[in-house]
Amino acid sequence: MDFCKTPAITLRRTDYKDSSQIITFYTRDFGKIQALAKGLKRSVKGISGGMDLLTYNQIVFIQRASSSLNILTEWALRDNFHLLRNNSRKYYSALYILELVREFTEENDKNEPLFDLFKNTLCEIADKGDPTVNTIAFEVQLLALLGYLPEMSCCASCKAKVDAKRLSSFSASEGGVLCTDCSRRIREKVKISGGSIATINYLAGKRVQDTGRLSIQSSLQVEIRKLLIYYLSFILNKKLKMWRYI
Ligand SMILES: [Zn+2]
Known part of the structure; x- marks a missing residue:
């Protein structure tokens, strides 16, 4: 034993x-x-x-x-994390993060950085972090740790340079942003602004402790949330239960 x-x-x-x-x-x-x-x-x-x-x-x-x-x-x-439990917005965000960990991991597959990210994110949400920003940071860093981070610096299909400051297209099946030519050809895609691309790139390189007090303007939060839900549901091939609550 x-x-x-x-x-x-x-x-x-x-x-x-x-x-x-x-x-x-x-x-x-x-x-x-x-x-x-x-x-x-x-x-x-x-x-x-x-x-x-x-x-x-x-x-x-x-x-x-x-x-x-x-x-x-x-x-x-x-x-x-008792401070989570008195605030429904914080609690639902934490339950959503729990659901992501449960759905994205296999049994007996050790990943210490993911455990630390999970624990530190719960601490941040329970403390003074903004649950929406913490959740977005968690999603981006989970994708990075599991090798699913989308291509955001060049076209995911043909590798051509993409002007990240302009409105672009993003395709979950291609795994990232698209150049103008590929965007015309590929039907399965959504629009993504330069601000969202820059924010996702920024969050991918940060520790969650350094993102807890980050401010993201609300229109960008809405756009990034929609984009991540679209991309995460493509990877998981299902919708998560907690999406309707956050
Ligand atoms: Zn292309």
Whole structure:
């Protein structure tokens, strides 16, 4: 038996038999894992009887063969980001980020920078960050860490130089902005302004701690949000549940 100790954020919990739960964690040292927490079922009165979603814990679990569930043996709460929970805008943004991590990761695929980005973004949103700006920064940096960052400096189709200061086209299937010639040829695309291109390029190179107090004008926020939802749904081939709330 291997006892594994790691920082972990709760992504999902489901009841299991009479008194237990299966908890999905995103961990720093093992990526996404599921573990059986015996005797940790929620109270029938709705009072939280175990680990809430979006909590940062130190956990110990017994790692099992791939066909069996890991067993949670210990956990200690480090941070429940309580300032998130009193503000619906912050809380929904955090739940959306949780959904992105859950959907974009595979089990047992370790990615320490992504764990740190996830935790630091929750801290920023809970603290004084603007949830919309934090969410946009998270989306861009998640794409960068997973190798999905769109091409924004030259045409994604023919590699010709694109004048980033002008209104351009962006195609999810081509993976970035298009030059004028390719834009005429490719039908699946949306418009993107030079301001959005510059903002996405800027955010891709920053740490989330340095973007929390960044100000993005509201018209750009709307445009970038639409663009990212279009691009993320293309990659995932589905719509996320939290999109309607943020
Ligand atoms: Zn082109």
